[in-house]
Amino acid sequence: MKQHYCPHCHLVYKSQVCPSCGTRGRLSTPDDLIFFIAADYFTSARVEDYLNEEEIPYLKKGELGVGLTSRIGLSFEYQRFFIPLKAFIDYEDQLNTLKEVIEKPES
Numbered sequence: 001m002k003q004h005y006c007p008h009c010h011l012v013y014k015s016q017v018c019p020s021c022g023t024r025g026r027l028s029t030p031d032d033l034i035f036f037i038a039a040d041y042f043t044s045a046r047v048e049d050y051l052n053e054e055e056i057p058y059l060k061k062g063e064l065g066v067g068l069t070s071r072i073g074l075s076f077e078y079q080r081f082f083i084p085l086k087a088f089i090d091y092e093d094q095l096n097t098l099k100e101v102i103e104k105p106e107s
């Protein structure tokens, strides 16, 4: 099945244009990086541990919170995790489980 990839939004889709930004993407390849999750300083460590443990390949990009970091310091830093498309499909179950745990913390 042919899928397209949007390099701006880091997602794959089956329609002609990206459902998120409207860009006409190109055909996806197994190496395309798919946006997985954005995690804050504390949860990113858990995400990283899990991915390492399951030996799931990933790329991590640090981002700073909007305009607040100079006043508040680095506590608003968060990480965005990207998974190569092939691994994203291979490890779909594990990734979904992890996402559920991270985004719905027990309280």
Ligand SMILES: [Zn+2]
Pocket (backbone or CB within 6 Å): 006, 007, 008, 009, 010, 018, 019, 020, 021, 022, 023
């Ligand atoms: Zn897009």
